Amino acid sequence: MQGKLARAAAALCAGAMLLTGCGGTENAQQTAEKVRLMVWSPSEDQSQSSGQWLQTCCERFAETHPEWDITFVYGVADEASAATAVAQDPEASADVFLYANDTLTTMTDAKALAKFGGKYADELKATNSETLLDSLTMDGYIYGVPFTTNTWYMYYDKRVFSEEDVKSLDAMLEKGVVSFPFVNSWYLPAFYFGNGCTLFGDGTQEELGADFGGENAVEVTEHLVDLAANPNFKIDQDGSGLAGLRDGSIHAIFSGSWDAAAVREILGENMGVAALPTYTLNGEEKQMYSYAGSKAIGVNTSTDYMVQAVELAMYLGSAEAQQLHYELRGVIPCNTELNEDPAIAADEVVRAQNDTFDRTSKLQPFVAQMNNCWTPVENMGKAIRNGTVTKENAAEQTGAMNDAMNSDGI
């Protein structure tokens, strides 16, 4: 229905263009080519208080390309919601925009996201890790220029935990209070991944389905029942973790770069950041794994200036722009060369995020079936918290969760 409407509207617009005519392009050939690019980014990237990253980068880009006379039109759309707006009406959307990789299929379904091939693909492969590019690759094509990774890890109070402690969740629970978003299905699978559960094979094999059943998953569920009963283990919900950190009742939380500023304000120089710890299951150390994704710069397929738009996207994702992004807003760079820069490598949050991405994370699958996986896991977390899942019915309940994750529901 939406697609039909979009086509009808596109036809209408094409008609309107014919009527008004698109004059003005002929006489500009001798001088610089006139280009109009609409760019969308989150509002912080454009606000004066945080240094106008977008405007600065766009102006620098224009300076390096005197052959184009570019007019920039800025709009506000954060990475999470840009996809919906672009898919709703690609014609009237930005030529270049920032998006989170888990929304990739929303736009490819609407055929609104341009592929990066040829020299652009080579350049991207040269400056980014393979895992990172995998998060933006579908059917062998790269769909955006990555500018940061997106995952979660651990913030802790250095006064309570030593660097040795934070390698094991069990050691931490003995020394202090740990808060974990137990009822949030972006976080809870960390434990299941640790014991060999998988989602869609390597994340792209939709036919393999979710493997959150079986003996290994039941063991995890039983462990989670114990964990939820541990008085030093608090469930983080509606910001209670950060609030606990603030009043001193909690000593470690699990979150991402968006909370870095708040945690730094609370803990000051006692702030510690680390990749995910291990947990002990039946005497064995198991590594926790977070979901990882990326944020990228995408190009709209319906742009009138494809070359310029792709060039701009490449520039906004370049090392230079990433460095400025980091300096102005603390956006963690993902360019491999830039991450070796001593000034950046010294930043704990950068190190923890990169460490998490490389070592203790799994790429978040974006196959369509993935949509079925969120609610059952969330319900499992809630059921354990409420005490309806116990060790006695763990096997049965884990099986039910796995069935739900593999079914289309209604």
Added chain:
Amino acid sequence: MKRYKSAKAARRRTNILVHTLLAVLAAIWVFPVLWVIMTSFRGEKGSYVSTFFPQTFTLENYTRLFTDTAVLNFPQMFMNTLIIAVCSCLLSSFYVLSASYCLSRMRFKMRKPYMNMSMVLGLFPGFMSMVAVYFILKAVGLTEGSMIRLALILCYSGGAALGFQIAKGFFDTTPYAVDEAALIDGCTRWQIFTKITLPLSKPVIVYTMLTAFIGPWVDFIFAKVICRANSDQYTVAIGLWKMLEKEYIDSWYTSFAAGAVLISIPIALLFLKLQKYYVDGMAGAVKG
């Protein structure tokens, strides 16, 4: 004597019971409102607190809304919403009252079919047509820049004439003889409407205007679909929603509560002032 006394005691007992129950219900009902107001004055940051009453009080949350405009420009959103709400309130009240007057006072061929049609259309939620409305507005060039305000005003007031039922019911209670007398004295239909029917119908005008104002004032869904990336056109509803996104929630949560209190003030004042009319409007006032 004894029996009389016990009847009195019984009545008192019932009264105490009933009033306790009502007090408890009222407390439950007011609780969320009270909580939002307290949060808006809360000194501690963050979205979660372990205590019911704030530990420190501050006005900072309110001043921040109006001074920290770099990322979320609340004053501009407030003005946008106000302009849109006032304009669509006037426009849609005019539509509703005119349509109601025609349907109540005149007899024409399409009268019955129109009333049936509006009844059927009224059964469908408005946002079903949202995507279509967006593309129509885009085709006429109303989805860019400050035209978005006009687009929203049109959205909120365009379908108003379908909601004539209550105003028509009210007009029906004014005796037709009054109109006839005016006709004999040489009034036109327009004069009857403006000089006789409207002055006799203050309650229903107030009711119509109130509902017509609240609709756009609190609407989120149309504003979101039509504003898209034009942040300078955002209404308060979108702004408040933005404050709860994961990047903002920790630092903006208390300001979000302050914003919620601020936008409820105009509506609360209007209701308090116009409550009398509101009730009359629903009941139908001028009796023949």
